[in-house]
Amino acid sequence: MAIPPSWIVQTGRSIWTQIWQLMMSQLAPPNDRGEYQRPQSEFRNQIEGKYSAQPHRYRLYIGWSCPWAHRTLVVRALKGLEDAIEIVVLQGDANAGGWKLPKSEHDCQTLAQLYRFAKPGYTGRSTVPMLWDTQTYSIVNNESAEIIEILNAEFNEYAQHPELDLAPIALQESIAQWNETVYQTVNNGVYRCGFAQTQAAYDRAHAELFATLDEIELLLKNQDYLCGDLLTLADIRLFTTLIRFDVVYHNLFKCNRRQIRDYPHLQAYTAKIYQLPGVAATCNFPTILQDYYGNLFPLNPGGIIPQLPDLSYLVELKS
Numbered sequence: 001m002a003i004p005p006s007w008i009v010q011t012g013r014s015i016w017t018q019i020w021q022l023m024m025s026q027l028a029p030p031n032d033r034g035e036y037q038r039p040q041s042e043f044r045n046q047i048e049g050k051y052s053a054q055p056h057r058y059r060l061y062i063g064w065s066c067p068w069a070h071r072t073l074v075v076r077a078l079k080g081l082e083d084a085i086e087i088v089v090l091q092g093d094a095n096a097g098g099w100k101l102p103k104s105e106h107d108c109q110t111l112a113q114l115y116r117f118a119k120p121g122y123t124g125r126s127t128v129p130m131l132w133d134t135q136t137y138s139i140v141n142n143e144s145a146e147i148i149e150i151l152n153a154e155f156n157e158y159a160q161h162p163e164l165d166l167a168p169i170a171l172q173e174s175i176a177q178w179n180e181t182v183y184q185t186v187n188n189g190v191y192r193c194g195f196a197q198t199q200a201a202y203d204r205a206h207a208e209l210f211a212t213l214d215e216i217e218l219l220l221k222n223q224d225y226l227c228g229d230l231l232t233l234a235d236i237r238l239f240t241t242l243i244r245f246d247v248v249y250h251n252l253f254k255c256n257r258r259q260i261r262d263y264p265h266l267q268a269y270t271a272k273i274y275q276l277p278g279v280a281a282t283c284n285f286p287t288i289l290q291d292y293y294g295n296l297f298p299l300n301p302g303g304i305i306p307q308l309p310d311l312s313y314l315v316e317l318k319s
């Protein structure tokens with residue numbers, strides 16, 4: 001006897017909705033309005049006291065797909081710190097969630113185990129980027145916003161480009177203002193769209209995201225960067241979201257009003273940063289596609305990985 005299609009649909013919908021809500025509440029804990037709230041990072045040390053600036057002492061744990069880790073890779077490349085600060089590239093684990101280490105360290109196979117090795121009893125999230133001290137076996141910092149400030153300022157003695165200051169004092173107020181807006185509405189804004197658990201939460205995040213992108217598009221008509229003529233940390237923080245926008249956020253996170261290719265000035269701005277020496281090598285598009293579409297199971301349960309969209313603007317536009 002054939003099962004009526006409406007029965008299949010209703011049963012599937014009811015079971016899937018419950019499983020989806022359960023998985024989303026683990027992946028992206030919402031507030032009572034269904035809005036995604038990103039947890040605070042817990043390790044917030046600076047390069048001071050027991051952590052002195054030395055070459056080859058600290059390691060950056062990163063994943064190619066992560067926009068927050070990507071910020072640290074771009075600053076490391078622009079400052080020429082590749083030799084002084086080694087990176088450890090982790091792999092996303094589609095089944096267990098979280099990150100796998102490329103080889104066992106201190107008997108740890110995963111980043112979560114390494115976090116607990118450094119801080120027994122740690123129950124927070126084990127995120128990248130993470131700046132690790134190989135002398136004291138401890139986590140210096142796991143907040144990308146602070147790690148990029150550290151890389152900009154604290155290792156100049158060992159940097160190939162110590163003269164490059166991505167946070168000059170005269171621009172610090174403007175940088176802080178852009179950071180606040182761009183974090184809320186763009187960097188975390190795309191996640192607030194993709195991880196929204198109610199229609200209203202998604203609609204709000206989507207409107208705020210495109211309001212900021214429209215505002216920046218207008219601004220870039222008359223200036224090269226967010227804070228004027230100079231590239232700053234605020235631009236790098238924006239860049240790592242823009243470079244993923246057409247590849248994953250537009251589609252997987254439903255940030256679909258426009259793509260970056262539809263904005264002439266944002267497109268040229270993204271291409272200009274992409275073309276800075278060392279930056280293109282930090283953009284690993286196949287891994288970005290694979291990790292977002294392959295590992296965020298509740299958002300893409302079928303597991304099909306789309307093709308890369310047309311990114312020719314990144315190399316064709318000359319700045």
Ligand SMILES: N[C@@H](CCC(=O)N[C@@H](CS)C(=O)NCC(=O)O)C(=O)O
Nearest residue numbers: 066068125126127128129142143144
């Ligand atoms: N506030 C953190 C966020 C970092 C973050 O959320 N990283 C993600 C990858 S894109 C992660 O490692 N997530 C693993 C988890 O939450 O378990 C930062 O900016 O450094």
